[in-house]
Amino acid sequence: MMTQYQEKAVVIRREQLSADNVRLTFECPDIAAAAYPGQFVMIRVGTGNDPLLRRPFSIHQAHKEGLLQVYFKIVGRGTEMLAEVGEGAEVSILGPLGRGFRLVESPACLVGGGLGIAPLLFLARELSRLQRDCGLDTVILGGRSRSEVEPLVKDFEQFGMTVVTTTDDGSYGQRGFVTAAFSSLSLPASCAVYCCGPEPMMAGMNVLCRARGNSCQVSVESVMACGMGACLGCSKPTRGGGYVHVCVDGPVFDAEEMVWNI
Numbered sequence: 176m177m178t179q180y181q182e183k184a185v186v187i188r189r190e191q192l193s194a195d196n197v198r199l200t201f202e203c204p205d206i207a208a209a210a211y212p213g214q215f216v217m218i219r220v221g222t223g224n225d226p227l228l229r230r231p232f233s234i235h236q237a238h239k240e241g242l243l244q245v246y247f248k249i250v251g252r253g254t255e256m257l258a259e260v261g262e263g264a265e266v267s268i269l270g271p272l273g274r275g276f277r278l279v280e281s282p283a284c285l286v287g288g289g290l291g292i293a294p295l296l297f298l299a300r301e302l303s304r305l306q307r308d309c310g311l312d313t314v315i316l317g318g319r320s321r322s323e324v325e326p327l328v329k330d331f332e333q334f335g336m337t338v339v340t341t342t343d344d345g346s347y348g349q350r351g352f353v354t355a356a357f358s359s360l361s362l363p364a365s366c367a368v369y370c371c372g373p374e375p376m377m378a379g380m381n382v383l384c385r386a387r388g389n390s391c392q393v394s395v396e397s398v399m400a401c402g403m404g405a406c407l408g409c410s411k412p413t414r415g416g417g418y419v420h421v422c423v424d425g426p427v428f429d430a431e432e433m434v435w436n437i
């Protein structure tokens with residue numbers, strides 16, 4: 176049983192990476208020290224009971240020295256409120272939650288679409304620390320346009336990754352989807368693929384990885400109320416005919432374990 180903490184975390188840095196995308200760095204020692212790539216936290220975005228429910232966010236980066244980052248897009252009231260939190264403010268964070276990525280001792284290809292890039296940075300750092308005889312790892316970062324992708328490129332390059340970028344509108348990197356960029360790479364079948372993004376993208380990655388013989392782990396999203404297995408609101412069907420709870424059984428699963436409705 177993993178230990179979880181509820182901490183009053185102080186915002187020590189706020190970065191507006193694009194018009195809608197914000198990165199917050201918290202002083203959050205217990206959660207940061209216990210965190211593992213692919214896990215998430217639940218953040219209380221307001222004071223009191225408005226909004227009532229905490230919001231789930233992937234752990235973007237965590238340092239044993241106590242710093243924890245989340246990277247998010249403003250999509251509604253909760254994320255709007257979180258984006259307004261200033262440096263020095265305190266926020267209640269619960270975590271680390273869920274099961275993260277299984278780190279495989281082989282070459283890695285990380286594939287992130289839109290805000291699905293968020294959990295891959297922590298993963299990139301931990302992979303760079305793993306003793307593997309595999310040469311360079313690759314990360315494919317995709318987004319709608321330049322502002323969703325460009326601000327994160329250097330963050331991945333610092334871990335020695337070859338960065339490939341794609342945008343839907345062609346404003347940065349290759350025009351098109353990350354799946355097309357992945358198809359054009361010649362990667363060995365031993366390459367482990369780690370993926371997070373919109374469902375159609377992960378469904379596509381599942382098909383491509385199966386055809387090429389690559390293992391593929393995906394970080395899945397679902398609407399979450401409790402984040403701890405208590406409300407049963409986050410269940411998803413599996414190919415075996417059962418159900419999993421994204422918050423406690425995931426959010427990371429083997430892609431071929433899941434049902435893809437696309």
Ligand SMILES: Cc1cc2nc3c(=O)[nH]c(=O)nc-3n(C[C@H](O)[C@H](O)[C@H](O)COP(=O)(O)OP(=O)(O)OC[C@H]3O[C@@H](n4cnc5c(N)ncnc54)[C@H](O)[C@@H]3O)c2cc1C
Pocket residue numbers: 215230231232233234245246247248249250251252253254255290293294395396397398399426
């Ligand atoms: C495990 C997990 C990790 C996540 N990590 C990140 C992250 O790193 N960065 C990030 O930007 N977002 C992440 N999300 C999504 C994030 O939790 C939602 O965007 C957020 O809760 C929306 O809150 P809101 O109050 O602003 O929007 P709301 O007003 O609640 O909803 C606005 C819109 O967002 C949609 N939405 C709400 N909750 C979710 C959800 N859980 N998943 C998908 N769509 C949702 C709603 O359907 C609606 O269309 C993650 C979700 C999960 C489950």
Ligand code: FES
Pocket residue numbers: 398399400401402403404405406407408409410420421422423
């Ligand atoms: S969010 Fe409540 S059980 Fe998963």
